[in-house]
Amino acid sequence: MVERHKGRPIYLDNHATTAVDPRVVQAMLPYFTERFGNPHSSDHFYGWEVAEAMEIAREQVAKLINADADEIFFTSGATEANNLALKGTARFYRGRKNHIISVSTEHMCVLDSLFHLERDGVQVTYLTPGPDGLIDLAELKAAITDQTLLVSIMAVQNEIGVIQPLAEIGALCRSRGVFFHTDAAQAAAKIPLDVKAMQIDLLSLTAHKIYGPMGVGALYIGKRPRVRLEPIITGGGQEKNIRSGTLPTPLVVGFGLACEIGAAEMSNDATRLGILRDRLLDRVRNLGGIHVNGSLDHRVTHNLNISVEGARAEDLIAALPDLAFSTGSACSSANEESSYVLRAIGVLNDLAEASLRFGLGRFTTEAEIETAAERLVEEITNVRTRKRHAAE
Numbered sequence: 001m002v003e004r005h006k007g008r009p010i011y012l013d014n015h016a017t018t019a020v021d022p023r024v025v026q027a028m029l030p031y032f033t034e035r036f037g038n039p040h041s042s043d044h045f046y047g048w049e050v051a052e053a054m055e056i057a058r059e060q061v062a063k064l065i066n067a068d069a070d071e072i073f074f075t076s077g078a079t080e081a082n083n084l085a086l087k088g089t090a091r092f093y094r095g096r097k098n099h100i101i102s103v104s105t106e107h108m109c110v111l112d113s114l115f116h117l118e119r120d121g122v123q124v125t126y127l128t129p130g131p132d133g134l135i136d137l138a139e140l141k142a143a144i145t146d147q148t149l150l151v152s153i154m155a156v157q158n159e160i161g162v163i164q165p166l167a168e169i170g171a172l173c174r175s176r177g178v179f180f181h182t183d184a185a186q187a188a189a190k191i192p193l194d195v196k197a198m199q200i201d202l203l204s205l206t207a208h209k210i211y212g213p214m215g216v217g218a219l220y221i222g223k224r225p226r227v228r229l230e231p232i233i234t235g236g237g238q239e240k241n242i243r244s245g246t247l248p249t250p251l252v253v254g255f256g257l258a259c260e261i262g263a264a265e266m267s268n269d270a271t272r273l274g275i276l277r278d279r280l281l282d283r284v285r286n287l288g289g290i291h292v293n294g295s296l297d298h299r300v301t302h303n304l305n306i307s308v309e310g311a312r313a314e315d316l317i318a319a320l321p322d323l324a325f326s327t328g329s330a331c332s333s334a335n336e337e338s339s340y341v342l343r344a345i346g347v348l349n350d351l352a353e354a355s356l357r358f359g360l361g362r363f364t365t366e367a368e369i370e371t372a373a374e375r376l377v378e379e380i381t382n383v384r385t386r387k388r389h390a391a392e
Contacts, residue, residue: 009324010368014209014302014361015158015186017267021211021261021362025253026079028213031250040238050249057256061218064259065184065203066194073219073239074247074255075092078185079109081204081219082152084243085181086113087228088320089150089202097149099123104344106154107183107250114152123147131168131346133162133191133294150179150202155187159341159357160294161303163191170199179227185209185217189262190270190300195220201227207251211362212258218252219243265362273360274301276369280358281306287349287380291351293342302360307342307351311383318380323372326357 011019032055037046039054075081081138084226089099102114104126114124125143129135135153144151151173156163173180181202184193186226189210195203206217221227221242235244281304284290289309308316313327327339360369 009322010372012323012325012358012360012364012368012372014359014364015161015357016359017208017214018211019211019363020208020254020360021258023261024212024257027257028250028254031253035249036151037249039247042238054247054249054252057252059254060260061205062220063262064188064193065205065220067203067220070221071195071220071223073221073242074252075217075219075243076215077217078107078204078206079181079217080243081217082107082109082183083113084219084229084232085204086110086150086152087117087232088242089179089181089227090117091121091230092228093149094122095177097147099125099145099147100150100152101125101140101143102152103127103129103154105129105133105156105159105341106152106158107185110152110183112156123320127153129345132298133157133160133341133345134298135164135169137165137168137172140169143297144172144176144178150181152181152183154183154185156190156300156303157294157341158183158186159339160305160345161186161196161299162294163187163298163300166193166200171236173201174199186300189259189266190302192266195222201225205334207255207258210258210262213251213254216248216255218255243372246305267271269362270301273364276360276364276366277301277304277358280304280360280369280373280376284376284380287377288385291347293347293355294345304358304360305355306358307347307355308380309351310353310387311354311380313354313356315383316376316379319383320375323375325359327355 035050039047039048039051041047058072062069062072100122102110102124104254118124127135127139153164153169155166170180176355179201182200183204185204185206186209187193188205201222203220208214229242231242233244238244293307339352339355342355
């Protein structure tokens with residue numbers, strides 16, 4: 001993989017997207033040229049063979065989260081899955097329950113869906129996480145009323161990588177007769193997910209965060225207890241009338257295999273990346289004035305989000321074109337304000353504007369981390385020195 005990217009920046013933005021695993025690419029190729037049928041063509045062989053491949057993929061996705069295959073509904077990605085989970089549930093149950101609870105640090109596609117629902121009259125409570133990025137279960141319990149339909153809390157925060165207590169949230173919601181939805185785009189194949197043990201009713205997934213292709217994802221819709229949804233895309237009745245539209249067989253096949261590989265390699269990947277992440281952090285921390293944003297204990301091992309005293313993030317990114325990393329979520333990069341996630345957990349504006357997010361991945365090497373650490377130390381020192389001289 002290093003040779004494949006020779007001469008290009010070292011990629012440390014695996015939260016934004018991941019390279020497609022070569023094994024996944026190989027599995028997808030026949031479905032572009034040889035097995036090209038429409039999976040919804042039920043009258044001939046070309047449709048049958050791809051429909052069978054799609055059901056195998058559905059089982060692979062289901063197995064990753066310990067769901068049943070018939071509880072997996074394919075979408076174009078996690079954004080669509082989140083929209084369907086929130087809008088679809090709220091619209092089906094309108095007139096019966098009218099309250100949703102979420103968190104102010106959710107992904108923008110969740111927050112924007114909730115803003116739309118509020119305009120339709122849905123009441124939404126936004127919990128504020130603590131400085132570690134984690135919610136207070138007591139606050140969640142106190143926020144639930146007899147009108148609460150749904151709690152939506154992401155499994156792993158996409159900027160600071162903190163892992164919410166899913167099993168505890170699920171148990172609380174189930175005890176109160178409230179549906180629990182989680183955006184697991186950043187959690188799948190990174191931490192164990194078990195929708196039955198964690199009592200999760202709705203769960204959103206996407207392929208391109210787990211070394212699968214862009215453009216495909218899924219929504220898990222539990223059937224015990226049964227969750228009912230009003231579709232937001234209608235027309236052909238595919239996916240049991242939950243999500244109309246011809247499904248992209250190559251992408252679905254790739255998604256399925258990415259889930260299977262992710263389940264098999266999750267533990268080894270997490271251990272290896274944790275060692276590399278800590279090595280990067282230790283090297284940079286030696287400079288002093290480095291703040292880790294969010295809990296380091298309750299965090300996925302491939303994530304590092306730091307703020308650097310005396311160095312604005314945009315200056316460091318400009319000084320490091322040989323490293324590909326970010327200041328926050330790729331999905332909100334058009335917004336030039338400091339991260340709303342960091343502001344929500346109490347990070348002061350100067351430090352929020354000095355935040356850097358590093359996302360390690362399956363193909364990140366020890367040599368790349370060593371080089372990245374050296375370059376970061378060098379350029380943080382240079383930027384701080386220039387700033388100090390300018391102030392004199």
